[in-house]
Amino acid sequence: MPQEPYSWRHKDLLDVDQLSREDVFHLLNTAASFHEINLRPVKKAPVLKGKSIILFFAEDSTRTKTSFDIAGKRLSADTFGLSKSGSSMQKGESLKDTSLTLEAMHPDIIVIRHNCSGAAKFLADRLNCSIVNAGDGWHAHPTQALLDCFTLYRHWGDAFAGKTVLIVGDCAHSRVFRSNVQLLSSLGVNVRVCAPRTLLPAGLSQWPIEVFHNLDDALPGVDIVMCLRLQLERMAAGLLPDMREYSARYCLNPRHLELANPGVKVMHPGPIMRGTDVSAQIADSPESLILTQVESGVAVRMAVLFLLATRTENGGRA
Amino acid sequence: MSRFAVINARYLGSSVDVLVEDGRVAAMTPHGGTFPADTKLLDAGGQILFPSFIDAHTHLREPGFEWKEDIASGLSAAVHGGFGAVMCMANTSPVNDEAGITRLILERGRAAFPHGPRVYPIGAATVGLKGTTLAPLAELADCGCVAFSNDGVPIESTEMLRRVMEYAADLDRIVIDHCEDPWLAKGSCMNEGRISGRLGLRGQPDVAETIQAMRDMALAEYLDVPVHIAHVSCARTADAIRAAKKRGVRVTAETCPHYLFLDESVLDGYNMFAKINPPLRTPADREALREAVQDGTLDILVTDHSPHARHEKEVPVAEAPNGFTGMDLALALTYGLVRDGTLKEEDLIRLWCIRPSEIFKLPVNRFVPGDPADFFLFNPSLTWEVTKENLYSKSWNTPWLGQTLSGRVTAHWLGGHQIF
Numbered sequence: 122m123p124q125e126p127y128s129w130r131h132k133d134l135l136d137v138d139q140l141s142r143e144d145v146f147h148l149l150n151t152a153a154s155f156h157e158i159n160l161r162p163v164k165k166a167p168v169l170k171g172k173s174i175i176l177f178f179a180e181d182s183t184r185t186k187t188s189f190d191i192a193g194k195r196l197s198a199d200t201f202g203l204s205k206s207g208s209s210m211q212k213g214e215s216l217k218d219t220s221l222t223l224e225a226m227h228p229d230i231i232v233i234r235h236n237c238s239g240a241a242k243f244l245a246d247r248l249n250c251s252i253v254n255a256g257d258g259w260h261a262h263p264t265q266a267l268l269d270c271f272t273l274y275r276h277w278g279d280a281f282a283g284k285t286v287l288i289v290g291d292c293a294h295s296r297v298f299r300s301n302v303q304l305l306s307s308l309g310v311n312v313r314v315c316a317p318r319t320l321l322p323a324g325l326s327q328w329p330i331e332v333f334h335n336l337d338d339a340l341p342g343v344d345i346v347m348c349l350r351l352q353l354e355r356m357a358a359g360l361l362p363d364m365r366e367y368s369a370r371y372c373l374n375p376r377h378l379e380l381a382n383p384g385v386k387v388m389h390p391g392p393i394m395r396g397t398d399v400s401a402q403i404a405d406s407p408e409s410l411i412l413t414q415v416e417s418g419v420a421v422r423m424a425v426l427f428l429l430a431t432r433t434e435n436g437g438r439a
Numbered sequence: 440m441s442r443f444a445v446i447n448a449r450y451l452g453s454s455v456d457v458l459v460e461d462g463r464v465a466a467m468t469p470h471g472g473t474f475p476a477d478t479k480l481l482d483a484g485g486q487i488l489f490p491s492f493i494d495a496h497t498h499l500r501e502p503g504f505e506w507k508e509d510i511a512s513g514l515s516a517a518v519h520g521g522f523g524a525v526m527c528m529a530n531t532s533p534v535n536d537e538a539g540i541t542r543l544i545l546e547r548g549r550a551a552f553p554h555g556p557r558v559y560p561i562g563a564a565t566v567g568l569k570g571t572t573l574a575p576l577a578e579l580a581d582c583g584c585v586a587f588s589n590d591g592v593p594i595e596s597t598e599m600l601r602r603v604m605e606y607a608a609d610l611d612r613i614v615i616d617h618c619e620d621p622w623l624a625k626g627s628c629m630n631e632g633r634i635s636g637r638l639g640l641r642g643q644p645d646v647a648e649t650i651q652a653m654r655d656m657a658l659a660e661y662l663d664v665p666v667h668i669a670h671v672s673c674a675r676t677a678d679a680i681r682a683a684k685k686r687g688v689r690v691t692a693e694t695c696p697h698y699l700f701l702d703e704s705v706l707d708g709y710n711m712f713a714k715i716n717p718p719l720r721t722p723a724d725r726e727a728l729r730e731a732v733q734d735g736t737l738d739i740l741v742t743d744h745s746p747h748a749r750h751e752k753e754v755p756v757a758e759a760p761n762g763f764t765g766m767d768l769a770l771a772l773t774y775g776l777v778r779d780g781t782l783k784e785e786d787l788i789r790l791w792c793i794r795p796s797e798i799f800k801l802p803v804n805r806f807v808p809g810d811p812a813d814f815f816l817f818n819p820s821l822t823w824e825v826t827k828e829n830l831y832s833k834s835w836n837t838p839w840l841g842q843t844l845s846g847r848v849t850a851h852w853l854g855g856h857q858i859f
Contacts, residue, residue, distance in 0.1 A: 215753075215754055216754060216755060217754070235755070237755035238640050238755070238756065239640075239709030239755050239757075240755050243754075243755055257639075260638060296639060299637070299639060322636035322637075323632055323635055323636040324634070324636035324637070327633050
């Protein structure tokens with residue numbers, strides 16, 4: 122029996138756990154072709170002409186919002202930014218009413234960033250347009266995980282299986298952590314985390330990861346170190362003594378890299394805090410993939426917007 | 440003399456007739472006896488007879504939050520759910536920390552349902568529920584408060600709680616404590632564990648409840664005064680209560696139907712309608728609580744009826760208020776425990792009726808001549824869908840919304856008056 126041809130079936134992108142392996146590689150390959158456009162002198166493709174994309178950022182963000190904005194515009198879509206300050210959310214409008222109001226303007230896609238876990242699903246459950254989760258609370262940040270994956274895809278090809286990625290830092294409050302663990306482990310990557318216990322989520326023993334509390338123990342055998350940003354409010358919450366002690370224990374420096382596998386690379390979702398989560402020498406070294414990640418971000422978001430906007434109701438492509 | 444008899448009802452497995460004279464039970468006899476000629480006979484058609492239940496933990500929201508519930512709608516939900524008496528918590532606006540509010544609650548209750556269900560206010564333990572100054576407990580008791588509690592805003596200071604317990608004991612009133620370590624529980628949306636970790640929601644460890652309950656029981660033991668632990672949600676707390684009771688500590692405790700039926704997995708998919716405090720715990724906790732209800736470690740069942748408007752609940756989980764409505768559903772749900780063999784009908788009467796009346800010193804019907812004629816008929820095979828329209832509460836924030844339940848109250852008498 123002939124197999125049905127592959128088609129992208131998702132109305133929304135809420136987290137990476139909804140994606141099959143086939144979806145992931147289709148998305149990465151789509152991103153690869155858009156990446157070429159980004160390197161051209163004329164960086165524009167007419168594929169989403171006439172589509173409207175609302176960038177609904179209820180939580181502060183510069184890089185993610187800019188990245189989505191550029192991605193949409195490079196595909197010739199019209200993008201409209203909305204932030205919490207200056208919107209009626211500050212006047213007490215509920216998320217439900219704000220989102221119904223936005224949908225009444227007939228966007229094709231709403232990209233949402235919100236400080237509450239589950240906010241993107243909240244919209245997806247109530248609206249007919251496509252929803253892209255650009256980060257919801259501590260829960261998920263699927264385009265970050267996909268752009269990290271695309272960065273690795275450019276570096277490794279599709280040879281993910283058996284590689285080891287170490288994630289260092291505040292995992293408890295990190296949506297980047299949650300989405301990356303799911304996506305990387307689904308591709309056969311061994312995931313390790315290294316953090317003080319106060320920065321690990323509950324129930325971690327049931328996750329497909331190895332847990333370390335000391336960088337020197339965690340690094341041998343590692344191919345990629347992914348540093349996470351430490352937010353200052355974690356000290357105020359009593360989860361850590363102070364910045365000095367944290368950086369002494371967890372700030373990645375060149376000595377650490379000597380413990381890892383040859384050719385080890387360093388990633389960080391940004392914004393980076395030099396001297397706190399990654400040393401300045403590493404940030405500026407050839408081992409750093411941090412700016413490659415930013416570059417990948419535009420291509421991956423182009424792919425996400427393209428796949429969502431051009432899918433048809435029955436799952437086939439228009 | 441007004442006289443009627445409800446005949447052909449099933450009470451604890453036997454077919455009985457109940458004769459009522461002047462609002463009181465005159466006799467309960469095996470079905471088929473004879474009555475004086477002027478007795479009006481009402482055939483129950485073999486439906487189950489229960490004495491009216493007591494709900495010792497509800498939020499009726501009046502004064503101050505009448506869009507969620509008011510005393511009239513709350514009592515309507517109560518009587519249709521099998522409750523002839525409800526105790527209501529003090530976290531209204533203004534708080535029930537003074538005689539005027541207590542009187543207002545009592546008057547509104549009498550005005551809405553002159554024959555009952557009766558409302559028994561619970562006074563605030565501290566002024567404004569702020570946990571810093573004793574409320575005028577004697578005045579509140581004189582006006583009709585049957586217990587004291589800071590429910591909704593647990594008392595942080597152990598010293599303050601000690602003084603509340605001592606002062607209330609002088610008045611022969613019990614203190615009901617919502618047990619929650621305020622620091623461990625701060626900002627939490629659900630039980631801390633595998634699911635909260637995955638969803639990225641701030642979790643509340645079960646020990647937040649246990650630690651506070653153990654504090655209360657240690658104080659009760661030291662002071663030799665009683666204390667009542669509200670809505671126990673986890674195995675650890677039930678174990679601590681069992682051990683304390685064995686030592687002779689004067690502790691009583693309650694749990695709610697939702698902790699016997701649901702667990703934290705209901706929150707999966709960010710179901711804000713399943714957000715409650717204390718949170719739904721694990722399947723193991725649910726089983727342990729069923730055992731604790733069977734063996735009497737947990738003395739009573741309560742609903743913790745907490746109405747909220749739909750628009751207040753329909754927000755992201757972290758922003759949603761806590762609580763479920765419960766009085767409309769409690770009997771249909773807990774009768775399920777009789778069906779599955781966890782409890783017997785007499786256990787339901789013990790948990791919903793006899794023990795609450797003993798703990799809070801409220802009138803009760805044991806079908807002994809002279810008891811108030813407070814009872815209802817229950818048809819266990821009547822199935823109904825939990826919809827907004829089928830609930831008597833103003834709010835319908837229950838995780839059972841949309842489900843079909845079996846069993847409903849078909850008639851309810853209070854003081855010999857048929858309320859419906």
